[in-house]
Amino acid sequence: MFLTEQNILYKDMTFSEFRKEVLGDYKLAHVGRQVSIIGRKEVLSGKAKFGIFGDGKEIAQIAFAKQFQNGDWRSGYYRDHIFMMAAGLITTEEFFAQLYGDTDSQRNPGNGGRNFNNHFSTRTLNDDGSWKSLTAQKNSAADLSPTAGQMPRLIGLAHASKLFRNIPELARFKDLSNNGNEVAFGTIGDASTSEGHFFEVMNAAAVMQIPLAMAVWDDGYGISVPRDMQTVKSSISEALKGFEKEAETNGIKIYKGNGWDYPGLCKLFAEGIKTAREEHIPILFHIEEMVQPLGHSTSGSHERYKSPERLTWEQEYDPLIQMRQWITEKEIATTAELDAIEEDARNEALNAKTKAWNDYTQSILEDRDSLIRVVEGKNCICKHEGIDKIAVITKNLKQIKNPIRKDVISSAKKSFVMFVMIVR
Ligand SMILES: Cc1ncc(C[n+]2csc(CCOP(=O)(O)OP(=O)(O)O)c2C)c(N)n1
Numbered sequence: 001m002f003l004t005e006q007n008i009l010y011k012d013m014t015f016s017e018f019r020k021e022v023l024g025d026y027k028l029a030h031v032g033r034q035v036s037i038i039g040r041k042e043v044l045s046g047k048a049k050f051g052i053f054g055d056g057k058e059i060a061q062i063a064f065a066k067q068f069q070n071g072d073w074r075s076g077y078y079r080d081h082i083f084m085m086a087a088g089l090i091t092t093e094e095f096f097a098q099l100y101g102d103t104d105s106q107r108n109p110g111n112g113g114r115n116f117n118n119h120f121s122t123r124t125l126n127d128d129g130s131w132k133s134l135t136a137q138k139n140s141a142a143d144l145s146p147t148a149g150q151m152p153r154l155i156g157l158a159h160a161s162k163l164f165r166n167i168p169e170l171a172r173f174k175d176l177s178n179n180g181n182e183v184a185f186g187t188i189g190d191a192s193t194s195e196g197h198f199f200e201v202m203n204a205a206a207v208m209q210i211p212l213a214m215a216v217w218d219d220g221y222g223i224s225v226p227r228d229m230q231t232v233k234s235s236i237s238e239a240l241k242g243f244e245k246e247a248e249t250n251g252i253k254i255y256k257g258n259g260w261d262y263p264g265l266c267k268l269f270a271e272g273i274k275t276a277r278e279e280h281i282p283i284l285f286h287i288e289e290m291v292q293p294l295g296h297s298t299s300g301s302h303e304r305y306k307s308p309e310r311l312t313w314e315q316e317y318d319p320l321i322q323m324r325q326w327i328t329e330k331e332i333a334t335t336a337e338l339d340a341i342e343e344d345a346r347n348e349a350l351n352a353k354t355k356a357w358n359d360y361t362q363s364i365l366e367d368r369d370s371l372i373r374v375v376e377g378k379n380c381i382c383k384h385e386g387i388d389k390i391a392v393i394t395k396n397l398k399q400i401k402n403p404i405r406k407d408v409i410s411s412a413k414k415s416f417v418m419f420v421m422i423v424r
Pocket residue numbers: 079145146147148188189190191192193217219221222223296
């Protein structure tokens with residue numbers, strides 16, 4: 001039975017290579033899910049400030065990233081951590097470093113703590129300011145917070161490939177383009193397709209005939225607002241039917257898939273991206289039946305606005321559960337093997353979290369201890385209005401279980417003010 005899928009997915013592979021690929025994807029999907037689960041806990045326990053994750057979109061992101069090649073560009077949104085991991089653009093440890101807002105650019109190379117968390121990007125310059133070879137690496141533009149902010153730059157990125165392919169004088173810029181063979185990969189949520197940027201960009205791409213591949217992750221909600229309240233006919237692919245390319249027209253190609261269908265998505269993205277890359281036809285991938293097991297973000301709980309029926313359906317169509325069923329049905333691996341992979345994935349994510357947290361907090365704890373040493377070393381009686389306020393400040397600082405740099409700096413400032421007041 002598996003042979004049908006194998007032939008569709010990976011034509012030139014032996015079964016053992018195919019199995020390795022599938023199980024590698026299964027493990028990555030679980031690492032990605034654990035990152036979401038653990039990341040949410042890190043926020044809810046106060047160790048990070050905000051979390052918004054790709055849970056429920058793992059399989060689609062892995063299948064999409066399979067087509068992402070050197071020279072290609074991503075301009076996407078906050079759910080993309082699994083895409084970034086699958087493309088080799090972020091490690092699990094780096095994910096947690098950015099979640100904590102680590103300002104060390106070695107540990108958090110995507111944004112060095114200068115951008116909001118879960119906003120991804122890659123570096124285009126070397127430390128000396130020279131260009132990296134962008135055709136020798138996979139690239140991601142920096143994410144923006146407005147939910148369709150990633151759209152306009154997709155036009156620039158995709159249009160560049162068309163220019164590189166069509167203007168002979170540009171052929172010498174080998175580090176920027178390989179004859180225009182690059183594809184600009186976009187991702188967006190279903191609700192954000194209601195933004196003007198989305199429609200303008202899809203129209204412009206359709207007119208210009210540029211290699212733009214747009215994936216819409218359709219989970220039926222924009223936070224608590226259901227899709228039928230903001231998307232005409234409750235379907236972005238229906239809404240864009242008039243944009244569809246016909247024999248002698250410009251336009252886009254539209255593909256539809258389901259977020260839980262691993263073999264289907266692998267095939268769909270392979271076909272669509274090939275078309276975008278070779279023929280410079282823009283593509284819309286409308287990926288439906290997606291779920292959000294942990295809800296929208298750490299700021300809310302979806303149980304408050306999704307019906308019990310919807311929540312039950314989401315559990316059944318969780319892509320990890322569906323992929324597991326597919327693997328066992330096709331006899332690619334046993335349930336015991338899959339259990340072991342899941343356990344491995346959990347440990348990998350936990351270890352990455354612990355390492356990232358220890359690295360991030362080490363210098364903060366050193367600063368805290370040094371401040372306490374300095375303040376206590378003053379050995380003065382620092383009573384103000386009858387209370388030893390400096391002792392209170394250091395006591396409070398010592399009691400913070402996971403201090404952030406702000407706690408140390410603000411304790412230092414407060415102690416300084418007290419010293420000045422008392423000395424005066
Ligand atoms: C322009 C803009 N409006 C509103 C928000 C607040 N906001 C953040 S995420 C979100 C919902 C987006 O839903 P969807 O596009 O379906 O993506 P999903 O989170 O469901 O994957 C909203 C309204 C924002 N960041 N930017």
